[in-house]
C-alpha cells in the first residue's frame with residue numbers, strides 16, 4: 001500500500017481565477033523515501049505541501065493516507081494523524097517564543113493528551129541535534145540554525161511516518177543550510193521515516209532521493225532521479 005496518495009488533486013483559490021493552482025495532480029509517495037519538490041515561485045509548492053499534510057482541503061480530488069481518504073475522516077481523526085503521524089518544518093521555524101526549547105519540543109503533547117513524550121527521548125534527540133545545552137533557553141536567544149534544530153526536534157519527537165518540510169533552510173546562511181539539510185536527512189533516513197521537502201536550493205540533498213518538479217499544476221518526475 002502507498003503511504004500517501006494524491007489522487008486527482010485540484011486547487012483553485014477563487015472561482016474568478018481562470019487557472020487552478022493544482023490541476024488534477026496525482027502522485028504516490030512510498031514509505032522510507034526522500035522526496036524533493038522543486039518549482040518556480042508561485043507554482044503551488046506550499047499549497048501542495050499543505051494539502052498533502054492535511055492542513056488545506058483540495059477543491060477536488062482526494063489525499064489517501066494509509067489507504068484512508070484523509071479529508072473524509074472526522075476532524076478529531078485528522079488532528080490525531082497530523083499531530084502524531086505527521087511532522088512539519090517551516091522556513092520561519094514557528095516556535096513559541098515564550099516557551100523554553102524543552103517545552104517547544106513537547107508541544108505535540110499539548111494537542112493530544114494521550115501522546116507520551118518522555119524526558120529521555122527529548123534528551124536523546126537533543127543530543128543527536130546538538131541542542132542539549134540550550135534546552136532551557138528560549139527561541140529569541142537562539143541563532144537561526146539553532147531554532148531550526150529545535151523545530152526539527154519538535155517535528156521528530158513523535159516518531160512521525162512523514163515529515164513535511166517547506167523551505168526548511170530558506171532563512172539560514174550557507175553554512176547552516178548544508179548542516180541542517182544533512183542533519184534532517186540523516187535523522188529521517190535512520191528512522192526509515194519519509195520526507196517530503198520543498199526547496200529552491202540546487203543540490204541541497206546529497207542522500208539518494210526522488211526529485212519532482214511542480215509545473216503547470218502537476219508533479220513531474222525528473223529524469224535524473226537518483
Ligand SMILES: Nc1ncnc2c1ncn2[C@@H]1O[C@H](COP(=O)(O)OP(=O)(O)OP(=O)(O)O)[C@@H](O)[C@H]1O
Nearest residue numbers: 013014021039040041042043044045046047048200
Ligand atoms: N490562501 C491563498 N489565497 C489565495 N491565493 C493563494 C493562497 N495561497 C497561495 N495562493 C496563490 O497560489 C499560488 C501558489 O502559491 P504557493 O505559495 O503554493 O507557491 P510556491 O510555489 O510555494 O511559491 P514560493 O516558492 O514563492 O513560496 C500563488 O499564485 C499564490 O498567490
